Amino acid sequence: MRKTALVILDGWGAGNQSDENAIYQAQTPFTDSLSSRYPLAHLQASGYAVGLPGGQMGNSEVGHMHLGAGKVIWQDLPRISQAIEKKELAFIPSWIDLMDFCLRHKKPLHLMGLLSDGGVHAHIDHVLGLVDAAVAAGLDDIRLHVFTDGRDTDPQGGVDYIGKLLHHIKPHSQVRVVTVMGRYYAMDRDQRWERTKKAYDLLLHGQADHQVAIENIEEHIKSLYEKGITDEFLEATLCDHKALCIDEGDAVLCWNFRTDRCRQITRALCYGIVEDGVVLESITTNYVTMTRYDVSFDTIPVLFAKENIENTLGEAIASAGLTQLRMAETEKYPHVTYFFNGGRETPFDGEERCVIPSPKVATYDLQPEMSAFELTAEAKRRVKEDRPDFLCLNFANPDMVGHTGDFAAVIKAVETVDGCAQDLIETLLEEDYQIFLTADHGNADFMVNEDGSPNTAHTTNLVPVWSIARSNPLSIHDGSLCDIATWVKECLGIC
Incomplete structure (x- = not known):
């Protein structure tokens, strides 16, 4: 068994190397250096690969659901x-x-x-x-x-x-x-x-x-x-x-x-x-x-009841008697918990959760760093002190700031996350974790439309995944978000 971390760069797609790509335009020395040191693959995060119509862009809900489910779940x-x-x-x-x-x-x-x-x-x-x-x-x-x-x-x-x-x-x-x-x-x-x-x-x-x-x-x-x-x-x-x-x-x-x-x-x-x-x-x-918005809304009728998703990654980790920690700031906390667990509100046995409050600003272009620094600091502390068998952590910035359409702010968000990811991953490597660094969908990778107007929507681009470890990182291949769960299970020694 090898302790494993899944670090999600929300909205970090693999777009063209162009002026419209805020990730390409940003200074990202850490992620730029990874491909020469660790295995890199690319994953489908839209359309049929995540249970959506062909050509339909993915989103955070669907992305995290498939990261946790390990199989295609046809969406609402x-x-x-x-x-x-x-x-x-x-x-x-x-x-x-x-x-x-x-x-x-x-x-x-x-x-x-x-x-x-x-x-x-x-x-x-x-x-x-x-x-x-x-x-x-x-x-x-x-x-x-x-x-x-x-x-x-x-x-x-x-x-x-x-x-x-x-x-x-x-x-x-x-x-x-x-x-x-x-x-x-x-x-x-x-x-x-x-x-x-x-x-x-x-x-x-x-x-x-x-x-x-x-x-x-x-x-x-x-x-x-x-x-x-x-x-x-x-x-x-x-x-x-x-x-x-x-x-x-x-x-x-x-x-x-x-x-x-x-x-x-x-x-x-x-x-x-x-x-x-x-x-x-x-x-x-x-x-x-239309659907059940919250389990506490049990007096409200719905047109389309939720389909139960079983045998998720979180459930498998709990069944194996291992510990897991889910971390995000407020904006993405439901995604690393509820959606990652296939629509389950209650934590599994051995599952700890930590939410860092998102900043109270009108729009995140006003504070593109969001709470990434605080999230990173707390994650490092928890990894060193608690040493969970599995860590799932989300950096919200590329997606949440990407939705503002402010190109300069998105560059700042991307650069912030690049630095925070480096800081966190260095600690994870010190603790001998196998790390998968990936995204749930694209956004910051295409920020300007052909007419020059801001693009605030997600993209259908592939997302990168790096397999990072102090020694012998797990071999990975091109595929879809569903493959992540299989790789994590392999590292944790569960089936």
């Missing part, structure tokens, strides 16, 4: 798309109950979620399909609440998605767009409750920065672009009368399928929030989510 995106395409919603009990509720009680159906074809948290085709299915069920009052993306898609692509949505619903007078706002507010996941309150106040009370007739919404969004306000940060906009916002007794469906970024707004609406001086009272609604 293709599963839901297939159900909608085959018109199978009409056979899903929670959908049937939702339609019946609206019809019997003459209640409106509010559909809310991310309007995007990024496929990371949601997909525009899903909401179009939900609208069609609700119309087919006979509903005569369907109200849409749109969260614009700009993070997993072009920062100014939202106006086109709005246009596509409006074109789709034009034949249906019973369908209307009531509110529009950026995901920065509606989809916060880092306990910035003041952002969640902004979304809550718009959705329930119509408290908006702007009130614009829906026929003028596209021009309004373009005017915000001209002021430097991109989709992610789109200010709260009311497109209809306040009386059409979510009210007591209404039906609500959140169409996001990824679980992490609609937890806070769901908690606020269904259970209420009293946090950091922010008080948001729950309201009584017939609330349904």
Whole structure:
């Protein structure tokens, strides 16, 4: 048995050596030196290799799930798309109950979620399909609440998605767009409750920065672009009368399928929030989510139940009686725990967890170092003192700063992680660990679009993996993220 570490450089893809690649443009002496000293391979982290449609970019949730599962897990995106395409919603009990509720009680159906074809948290085709299915069920009052993306898609692509949505619903007078706002507010996941309150106040009370007739919404969004306000940060906009916002007794469906970024707004609406001086009272609604956002939300029906993932790497390590430590800063803590364990919230026997708080800044280009230095220092201490048999650690910077589109800040983030990875790996080598240094998907490897605009989305590039050890590093080969689990098991002497 050889103690093993998996160090994940989040968003560090293997892109072209070009001006658009922040990793290539950065000063990264440590990672640059690895290929001449240790085995290097490249892994698929997108499309079919990680259970997504062909050509679909990977993401942190999917990447960590496959790093931990060791096999292809078909994701919610293709599963839901297939159900909608085959018109199978009409056979899903929670959908049937939702339609019946609206019809019997003459209640409106509010559909809310991310309007995007990024496929990371949601997909525009899903909401179009939900609208069609609700119309087919006979509903005569369907109200849409749109969260614009700009993070997993072009920062100014939202106006086109709005246009596509409006074109789709034009034949249906019973369908209307009531509110529009950026995901920065509606989809916060880092306990910035003041952002969640902004979304809550718009959705329930119509408290908006702007009130614009829906026929003028596209021009309004373009005017915000001209002021430097991109989709992610789109200010709260009311497109209809306040009386059409979510009210007591209404039906609500959140169409996001990824679980992490609609937890806070769901908690606020269904259970209420009293946090950091922010008080948001729950309201009584017939609330349904596309997937199970949190195990504690057990009173909320879901359309697509989670498929159990068994025999994960974490489970195998625990079954062998070995110890493991999972570490990340706040932004990626769920990924090295919940997602790496295949959607399991509870730690395995012998599994310790450590989270370092992410900095409280508006956007991470303001502090591209994030909490990498603190994370590294604590990891070094834990490795020396606790000597876990397996360490899984995530450096969030290339991905989280990459999403800001600030090229200079991304270079700083990459350089920070290069130095921190060196510092940590030197300690791991002193303790005779076998180390796999890799990524979950690309991001920082392509930062500028052909038209010169910032690219804030992930990439479909391969990701590197280095096998690092003081002596006899494990031989590795090109493959996919799923191969990591097999290599770790081999080093740990488990099957």
